[in-house]
Amino acid sequence: MSIVTLARFQFAMTTIFHFFFVPFSIGMALVVAIMETMYVVTKKEEYLRMTKFWGNIFLLSFAVGVVTGIIQEFQFGMNWSDYSRFVGDIFGAPLAVEALLAFFMESTFLGLWIFTWKMVSPKLHVVFIWLVTFASSISAFWILAANSFMQHPTGYTIKNGRAIMNNFGALLTNAQLWYEFSHVIAGAITMGGMILAGLSAFQLLKRKNSETSFYKKSIKIGLVITLFGSLAVLMAGDLQMKALVKEQPMKFAAAEGEYDDTTDPAALTLVAWANENQHKRVFGVEMPYVLSILAYDKLSGSIQGMNHINKQLVKRYGQRNYYPPVNTLFWSFRIMAGFGMLMLLVAILGLFFTRKKNQLLYRQKWMLWVLGLCTFAPFLANTAGWLVTELGRYPWTVYGLFTIKQSVSPNVSVTSLLISNIVYFLLFSGLAVTMIGLVIRELKKGPDYEEKRLQEEQRSSADPFDKGAFE
Numbered sequence: 001m002s003i004v005t006l007a008r009f010q011f012a013m014t015t016i017f018h019f020f021f022v023p024f025s026i027g028m029a030l031v032v033a034i035m036e037t038m039y040v041v042t043k044k045e046e047y048l049r050m051t052k053f054w055g056n057i058f059l060l061s062f063a064v065g066v067v068t069g070i071i072q073e074f075q076f077g078m079n080w081s082d083y084s085r086f087v088g089d090i091f092g093a094p095l096a097v098e099a100l101l102a103f104f105m106e107s108t109f110l111g112l113w114i115f116t117w118k119m120v121s122p123k124l125h126v127v128f129i130w131l132v133t134f135a136s137s138i139s140a141f142w143i144l145a146a147n148s149f150m151q152h153p154t155g156y157t158i159k160n161g162r163a164i165m166n167n168f169g170a171l172l173t174n175a176q177l178w179y180e181f182s183h184v185i186a187g188a189i190t191m192g193g194m195i196l197a198g199l200s201a202f203q204l205l206k207r208k209n210s211e212t213s214f215y216k217k218s219i220k221i222g223l224v225i226t227l228f229g230s231l232a233v234l235m236a237g238d239l240q241m242k243a244l245v246k247e248q249p250m251k252f253a254a255a256e257g258e259y260d261d262t263t264d265p266a267a268l269t270l271v272a273w274a275n276e277n278q279h280k281r282v283f284g285v286e287m288p289y290v291l292s293i294l295a296y297d298k299l300s301g302s303i304q305g306m307n308h309i310n311k312q313l314v315k316r317y318g319q320r321n322y323y324p325p326v327n328t329l330f331w332s333f334r335i336m337a338g339f340g341m342l343m344l345l346v347a348i349l350g351l352f353f354t355r356k357k358n359q360l361l362y363r364q365k366w367m368l369w370v371l372g373l374c375t376f377a378p379f380l381a382n383t384a385g386w387l388v389t390e391l392g393r394y395p396w397t398v399y400g401l402f403t404i405k406q407s408v409s410p411n412v413s414v415t416s417l418l419i420s421n422i423v424y425f426l427l428f429s430g431l432a433v434t435m436i437g438l439v440i441r442e443l444k445k446g447p448d449y450e451e452k453r454l455q456e457e458q459r460s461s462a463d464p465f466d467k468g469a470f471e
Contacts, residue, residue, distance in 0.1 A: 006417035007079040007408050010424060012390075014072045017428045019386050020379055021065035023184065026140060027192020027378075028058035029133040031225060036126045050218060053447040054196060057439060062110065064435050071424070079417065083397050083407030089164050090156060091146045094171065098142035106135035140188075141181055148177035150398050151389070152247050163401065176247065179240040180389070186232035187385070191378035193225030194343055197350065198375025201368045203443060214447050216354070216362060219371070223350040230344035237340070237385075238294070244392075245295050245303070248399065250313065251392030253306045254324045255333040256291060257281060264302040266291035271334075274326045279307060317400065324394040332384040332391075339381035346374050 032055045039047035076084045084091075113128040148171075149156075155170025156163045165171065200218040203211070244252040253259075257272040259280050268291040272284035292301045306323060313322040350371060353361040361367045393399050397407045 001414060001418070003412060003414055003417060004405055004408055006414065006421060007412070008404065010079060010417065010421050011075055013421070013424060013428065014068070014075055015390070016383055016386065017432075018065065018068040018072050019382060021061050021068060022140065023188035023191045023378070023382055024061040024195070025058065025065045026133070026136045026185065026188035027190070027229075028054065028061055028195065029129065029136055029192075030189060031192040031196050031222070032058050033126070033129045033133045034221065034225070036122075036129055040122050040126050046214065046217065049214065049447045050221075053214075053442075054218070056442045057195075057199070059110075059114070060435060060438050060442070064431055067431065068428075071427070078420070079409050079412055080397075080407050081409040081411075083402065085162060086402050086407070087146075087149070087163055087398060089162060090149055090171070093165065093168060094142040094145040098139050102135050102139035102142055106132055106139060109135065137185055140184055141177075144180045144184060145171055145174070145177050147389075148174045148180055150396075151180070151393060152176040153398055153401055158401075163398070175243060179236065179243055182236040183233065183240055183385070186229055186236045187378065187382050188229075190226055190229030190233055190340075190343055191382065193222045193227075193229055193347075194378050195222075195375055197222030197226060197347075198372050199439075199443060201371035202375070204362065205365060205368050205372065211446060211448075212362075216359075219350070219361075220354055223347045223354070226343055227347035227351065230340060230347055233340055234344070237337075242295060242297075248393060249304055250306060250309045250322060250324065251329070251388070252295075253304060253309060254326045254329040254392060255388055256303065257284060257326060257330040258303055258305045259307050259326075260305040261308055262291065262303045262305065264292070265289045265300050266295065266303045268294065269330075272330060274330070276323065276326050279310075279323060320395060320403075322395060324392055329388055329392055332387040336381050336384035336388065339377045339384070343374060343377050343381070346371060 032051055035047055035054065036051040038044070039051060109128045109131040113125065113132060116125060116128070152174055153163070154174050155165060155167035157166050158164070171177075197219045200215040200222060203215045204219070241252065241255075244255075257269050257274055259274070265288065267286035267288045269284045269286050273282045274280070275282050289299055291303060292299060295301060295303060306326070310322045314320075350361060353359070353367065361371070395403050395405070397404055
């Protein structure tokens with residue numbers, strides 16, 4: 001195992017685990033904000049119970065997301081110091097704004113939301129959670145501003161071997177930023193809705209009491225949010241993939257498994273496998289015309305293959321291997337798209353089968369099981385999408401400017417990387433087990449746990465000689 005391989009594996013491990021919780025916390029913050037808004041508007045106590053109960057799940061995701069984010073920060077100094085030197089001037093501004101403005105705003109208003117339930121009016125209190133939701137989205141915006149520079153560099157000059165920012169506005173108007181941001185936020189909305197509906201379905205499978213209405217309403221809200229989020233993901237993803245045809249044609253061709261230039265019109269490959277050593281496809285099943293429609297919104301147009309694009313890149317940047325891991329990209333893209341369409345279908349059918357006239361979903365255990373298992377779908381879809389985004393620009397860390405081999409710290413060793421990989425893996429495994437355990441514990445407590453606990457505390461602390469104690 002080489003230093004580059006171990007460093008890449010460690011970065012992939014920390015990034016993927018952190019990205020489990022970024023859309024989780026953004027999506028659940030929106031879910032909780034919607035529920036509390038419904039309480040403020042309708043004055044129905046059930047929406048307040050929902051806000052507090054699902055708010056606990058959101059707080060757990062936020063806490064673990066902060067821990068994993070801090071761990072990820074160490075990556076740049078530990079294993080990617082040359083990369084940090086190269087992009088430090090570019091990354092400094094957006095990451096500083098994210099930490100000093102967005103994250104501080106998010107944590108400040110989250111603290112106010114947690115501790116001021118009985119201190120401020122409901123109208124002011126719901127403002128706090130909406131500000132948390134807004135700040136978490138802005139935090140993602142600044143992180144993605146840095147990532148978008150890696151995908152499509154803009155607003156820079158090269159001085160003494162380093163990228164120096166000369167146009168901050170260009171960084172913010174980078175088209176790739178807006179494609180990524182809309183895609184990530186839409187995915188987060190979908191995730192929040194799907195987790196809400198899925199966990200509620202699991203609760204309905206084992207609860208046959210007064211809490212049934214609570215979880216039925218949660219499912220309905222979750223499915224509505226999932227529907228809107230899934231449609232937004234579909235639109236954002238379509239725009240982002242069309243942009244790749246021009247900006248990163250190698251990534252697009254790899255995601256479609258196309259080594260040779262396609263015919264005109266281009267067919268979409270449904271399933272395929274590639275021989276990556278010989279740079280050719282072993283087999284594939286195609287649908288005619290569909291790729292042209294997806295890429296150009298018309299029934300004509302061909303796609304350049306990876307072999308053709310590789311020759312262009314060799315002429316432009318010099319002799320090296322520009323082929324990304326094709327099979328990983330091809331199947332990651334289909335996993336992302338497949339689970340995305342699955343969540344859209346589940347949302348549509350779920351809302352159809354929870355109508356007042358025909359609530360079939362609540363009576364069929366197998367339907368509840370399907371909905372419950374879909375809790376894991378957004379995690380798989382988001383992870384697969386992130387793999388496409390990051391692996392697709394191989395061999396670059398900053399597309400066209402800086403390679404992976406140039407980015408690795410010069411003073412790390414295989415031994416140190418192997419040890420830190422093992423430590424991080426054990427740490428992440430422990431965090432995952434803890435997170436799952438705490439979520440299960442919150443679900444077992446039920447929505448009335450805090451209220452019952454407060455009532456018991458009041459009874460135990462009551463004055464035995466007080467008149468009310470004998471009533």
